[in-house]
Amino acid sequence: MHELIRDITLCILFAWGLGLLAHFTRQPLILAYLIAGFFIGPFGMGWVKSQESIQIISELGLIFMLFMIGLEIDLKKIVRAGRVILFAASGQMLGGCILGVLFFMAIGLSLGGGGFDALYLCIACALSSTVIIVKVLYEKRELDTLPGRITLGVLVLQDIFAILFLAVQPSLADLQVSVILLSIARVVALVVTALALSRYVLPPLFHQIARRPELVLLGALAWCFLIGEIAELLHLSREMGSLVAGVSISTFPYALDVTAKVTTLRDFFITLFFVALGMTIPIPNGSVIGLALIIAAFTVVSRLVTTFTPLYFLKQGLRASLLPAINLAQISEFSLVVIQTGVAAGHIKTQTASAASFAFVVLAVLSTFAIGRSDQITRASIGFLKRIGLRDLDHSHAEEGEEDGHGEGRRILILGFFRAASALLSEIERQNPGLLDQIGVVDFNPVVFQTLKGRGIHVTYGDISNVDTLVHAGVGKAEIIILSVPDSLLKGANNEKLVRHVRSLNTAAKIISTADVLSDVADQYAAGADYVVVTRLSDAHELFNVIEAADQGLLDDKRAEIDARLSERREVLP
Known part of the structure; x- marks a missing residue:
């Protein structure tokens, strides 16, 4: 126990120190946390060696991160998203997965026979970073623009897609129709249970404790872990349970209050998750760096193709088709979650997971700069696209x-x-x-x-x-x-x-x-x-x-x- 407390202390100290450096140099904080974890972990200075500590820190951070992602998913907004966002998100995710499977199999990664590296990478590359995108678009005041709304709509639907993948992920090694149906039945049971409790039990309870902030916070945490344990009993994962727990109360009357109370705690545990993830990244060799660069390049190219194309054919114009493609051109922190579940299940090699983590770091830095300068990039690109024959709405x-x-x-x-x-x-x-x-x-x-x-x-x-x-x-x-x-x-x-x-x-x-x-x-x-x-x-x-x-x-x-x-x-x- 004392060793765990010491390890958490080191995580927070180095995350804060490198976080300050990232803040002053205008770099993503997630990058600082990953570097902090690598520095103090077994592949760095070796100050944190306990695999049990790393696993506990990572799982706690993951549970809280998915709970908060669930809280931010508004099902009503998805229903009202409109055909542009629905078609754009469907085209981006399905197109990205199809291209991803074909590409990663073509470069020699496995799919089946106990190895699912190509599948996990195609899923990871199809998801974009909510943390990076929302932060930069908020600073640019572009969240309420048309490209901003399209971007956010696609992000929400990507999260739903990731939930569906996590539902069948434990059964990938024996993926039969009966197994898939059983997994879906378990997910339905979990969702129905969570929604029923959140609709009929939680509101009166939270109404009674609304004036007691400490009880609101404790109630939110109890709800998160309760649904996590129910998911575990259903042979799903606690992480998926925490995500469903967040989604189930995202629209109930006290969701804003719960979010406000849990946010600080969320930031603490998300920091721990990314630091713990950094501890699992080994010192890269040439093959890992090469695969990371290939993953990063594929993500950018596939995102431009699969996002720009459906928006262009939906007659959104060159600018409104390009901007969401630029905004979404990185790998999500949720992708790292998917990759880590694959590593834990033995579905993906550690070397592939490390390459995905390095690709995330590379794209996190490049994407921050690209989104910040997306207007200049778009203006320069529109002229080129017109010269090669693409028509804008002014044609x-x-x-x-x-x-x-x-x-x-x-x-x-x-x-x-x-x-x-x-x-x-x-x-x-x-x-x-x-x-x-x-x-x-x-x-x-x-x-x-x-x-x-x-x-x-x-x-x-x-x-x-x-x-x-x-x-x-x-x-x-x-x-x-x-x-x-x-x-x-x-x-x-x-x-x-x-x-x-x-x-x-x-x-x-x-x-x-x-x-x-x-x-x-x-x-x-x-x-x-x-x-x-x-x-x-x-x-x-x-x-x-x-x-x-x-x-x-x-x-x-x-x-x-x-x-x-x-x-x-x-x-x-x-």
Whole structure:
């Protein structure tokens, strides 16, 4: 016991020290934890030698990580995901697995006869890292963009796919129809039990302890380990049980409270899991490094092929098809979980597992930089893709423009289309529908392009920071030009630069721009704006009116008024 405590102490100390170094050098924390484990483990300095300690630390971390992954899987969102995400995720996972099996068998890895290296690697390479993607997209404020939503939807469905694999994984050595059906029956029994308890037993219990944080935390941990033990009794795994435990309470009323209470504990044990995983990585030889580089290269290429292709054929445009492919081009931390279960079951060689871990490290670093610079990569790639014959959504529009005299202008031009522009269009439609014929929109969101085109509104597909797009859209002929997208959502530009750019193309138009920060207002006027909208002022005015209504006992009337206004609107972006 004392040896285990000493080993955990070393894990935390080195994880923290290398984590600080990773933070200051802007590297993924998971990379720091893996290096920390390797450094103190039996293949490094040898300070942690006990295989029992490593196994206990790893299993505890794995249980908590899967429990938290389950908590973050919202089944309602999957149901509402829509055909684009469903088809994209299906194409990416099935295509990735098929390509993976064929590729890894072609390079000599086993499939069957007790060895399932090719199968485990194809599953591992089909999954992407939620930790890395969400962190970088959050920092870039791209989680709520169309490519961001597609990326997150694919990630959620990947987790469901991994659950299904873990269900049949213990029976791979004797994979018969009866065995598969028995495994599925066990999973169904586990899921039904967990859902029934979470629906009828947990809510009243958590309602009673909602004001006692320590009991909420203890209840969440008890639930996680209880379902884990039920899974063990059903000859599944505790890890899968913890995942089902998280999913089963992901939508119940206290899920947010449970998540908030368990998050700190989760971070602690996830750190331990990755440090323990680092301890199992041997000093690489040439063959391990070579296989790792092959795995990394295959992951990037297969992800681009299997993600870009279905999105392109679903007419999402080159940009919205490329960005999710770039976002997803790495190996998941869940992949390491799958690999480790394979090692524990004797299905995969240690050398193959080590190569997969090295490939994860390589892609974790490269992917962080690639996602951070995805807009520049996409802009450079679109030109190349067009030159080799791929058509973007602006192709049919360009042909129409040539027939109509190229670049027929509109009196009012909206550059960039997000929620403010959607609300503006709905307001015009309600108060002065005749004005819609005088309005043109420029944006590269395929949903916006297709919806506006379906409503008969003139729309140009393209990047508003591109000169050719603006010229083609008729900026030089417009009388009123509206920049409605805030700086936080603009890519490769900001409103001040856009105002200056637009003013150089049209010296006479009235330019209306948007500012998030008060200090930007003067800069935009200096750049040539005629009026700058500061949305916080209108928001503050509305909130003040709501407070007054509440003080006067008229909040219900105020709500009825806004409900009536909302019911009349046909927003492009709800």
